[in-house]
Amino acid sequence: MLTVWGRTNSNNVKKVLWCLEELGLHYQRHDVGGQFGGVDTPQYRALNPNGLIPTLQDGDLTLWESNAIVRYLLAEYGGDSWWPQQARARAEADKWLDWASTTFVAPFRIAFVGWIRTAPEQRDEALLATAAAEAAALLARVEPVLAAQPYLSGERIGHGDIALGTLIYPWLQLPIERPSLPALEDWAARLAQRPAYQRSIMTVLS
Ligand SMILES: N[C@@H](CCC(=O)N[C@@H](CS)C(=O)NCC(=O)O)C(=O)O
Known part of the structure; x- marks a missing residue:
C-alpha cells in the first residue's frame, strides 16, 4: 500500500x-x-x-x-x-527536476505566496514585482530548450518535467504580466491535456 x-x-x-x-x-x-x-x-x-x-x-x-x-x-x-536506462538521459532530466525545485522555485514562491496567500493590503508590491521579473528571466532560459524539444526530459515526458510542470500551472494563473514565451506556453498546454495533470495540478490555487 x-x-x-x-x-x-x-x-x-x-x-x-x-x-x-x-x-x-x-x-x-x-x-x-x-x-x-x-x-x-x-x-x-x-x-x-x-x-x-x-x-x-x-x-x-x-x-x-x-x-x-x-x-x-x-x-x-x-x-x-518514465525512467531511462541511460545515465546521460536520466541526468539531463535530473538537471531540470533540481533546477525547478531550487533555482526557479525561489522567486516563484515569493510571487505565489504574495498573490495567493497574502491579503491585498499586506502585499509588498515592489518585492512581488522583483520576484516576478526574476522568475520570468529564469523561464526565458527554458524557452530555447522547449523550442528545440517537446519536453524538458527530451522527446518524451519524464521526471525533468515534473517540478517545473507543477509550478508552471500556478505561474500562468497569477494575475501578473508575463513576457511571451510561446514554446513554454505550448509545453504547458501539452501538460494540461494530461488527465493525471488535470487531477493533481490544475486545482484551485490556495
Ligand atoms: N525539500 C523538501 C521541502 C519540503 C517542504 O518545504 N514542504 C513544505 C510544503 S511545500 C512544508 O512542509 N511546509 C510546512 C507545512 O506544510 O506545514 C521537499 O522537496 O520535500
Missing part, C-alpha cells in the same frame, strides 16, 4: 501526486501540514524528522524529499518510458 502524507495545496506534495496519477497507482493520502498541522507530533517526526511534507510510505520504505520520492516512484513503477 502506498501512503502519501501531505496537504494537496503544497507544490512538493503535488509533484508526488502527479507521478502517482500518471502511473495509475492506488494510494491513500493523509492531510498534514499547513492548516492541518500534524507535522510536529512524535508519530509524524518518526516518519519525517524534518517535520515537512511530503512523506511517502511504500510498504516498509519511508521516504521524504519530494524529488527523491519522484525519482523513486518513476524508477520503481514507471518502466522505461
